[in-house]
Amino acid sequence: xxxxxxxxxxxxxxxxxxxxxxxxxxxxxxxxxxxxxxxxxxxxxxxxxxxxxxxxxxxxxxxxxxxxxxxxxxxxxxxxxxxxxxxxxxxxxxxxxxxxxxxxxxxxxxxxxxxx
Amino acid sequence: xxxxxxxxxxxxxxxxxxxxxxxxxxxxxxxxxxxxxxxxxxxxxxxxxxxxxxxxxxxxxxxxxxxxxxxxxxxxxxxxxxxxxxxxxxxxxxxxxxxxxxxxxxxxxxxxxxxx
Numbered sequence: 581x582x583x584x585x586x587x588x589x590x591x592x593x594x595x596x597x598x599x600x601x602x603x604x605x606x607x608x609x610x611x612x613x614x615x616x617x618x619x620x621x622x623x624x625x626x627x628x629x630x631x632x633x634x635x636x637x638x639x640x641x642x643x644x645x646x647x648x649x650x651x652x653x654x655x656x657x658x659x660x661x662x663x664x665x666x667x668x669x670x671x672x673x674x675x676x677x678x679x680x681x682x683x684x685x686x687x688x689x690x691x692x693x694x695x696x
Numbered sequence: 697x698x699x700x701x702x703x704x705x706x707x708x709x710x711x712x713x714x715x716x717x718x719x720x721x722x723x724x725x726x727x728x729x730x731x732x733x734x735x736x737x738x739x740x741x742x743x744x745x746x747x748x749x750x751x752x753x754x755x756x757x758x759x760x761x762x763x764x765x766x767x768x769x770x771x772x773x774x775x776x777x778x779x780x781x782x783x784x785x786x787x788x789x790x791x792x793x794x795x796x797x798x799x800x801x802x803x804x805x806x807x808x809x810x811x812x
Contacts, residue, residue: 584780585780608759665706667729
């Protein structure tokens with residue numbers, strides 16, 4: 581099913597896990613749209629906020645849209661801003677932290693596992 | 697492998713298929729980075745240019761980054777600009793056309809098939 585939607589028109593949900601602070605997510609493309617292989621999500625992190633420091637057995641493909649941030653992945657870290665691309669491999673602890681006075685916003689895509 | 701790169705630092709390649717006009721692509725995240733499930737590409741379409749009108753058996757997940765464009769998919773079409781999200785299902789003919797005086801730029805993600 582062909583779908584066109586503007587990010588502004590997608591409902592924003594607060595990320596509820598205990599370690600996340602000031603993080604919201606919009607699910608832009610999901611299985612409900614017919615996407616069988618991977619999902620596109622849009623995250624916003626308020627100034628001073630960050631995502632949980634966790635790991636899982638799937639990867640992240642990330643594109644930074646706005647704001648300034650710090651990405652930590654295992655023992656590495658990197659400053660990011662608009663146009664940065666980040667690949668987080670499976671099973672490595674990671675988080676995204678907002679820096680500066682604006683929200684950090686980014687796309688984060690994840691695979692749909694064939695067994696789920 | 698953790699990877700951080702800026703889009704500006706990725707090599708741009710001209711899309712060579714006969715139907716594309718004024719289109720370049722940067723492969724931002726690929727199998728070479730350890731991405732086993734899907735690839736992230738960045739496209740730019742010059743003013744007046746467009747991608748080929750074609751179909752294939754995989755989907756596109758698209759996020760419009762800049763410029764103005766027209767997306768045609770089967771019998772449907774839609775104007776798009778920054779922040780628009782597009783899902784192109786498999787096996788439907790489609791193209792992206794640049795409108796206005798700036799380049800149209802967008803992310804376009806595709807699955808890696810398990811059999812290829």
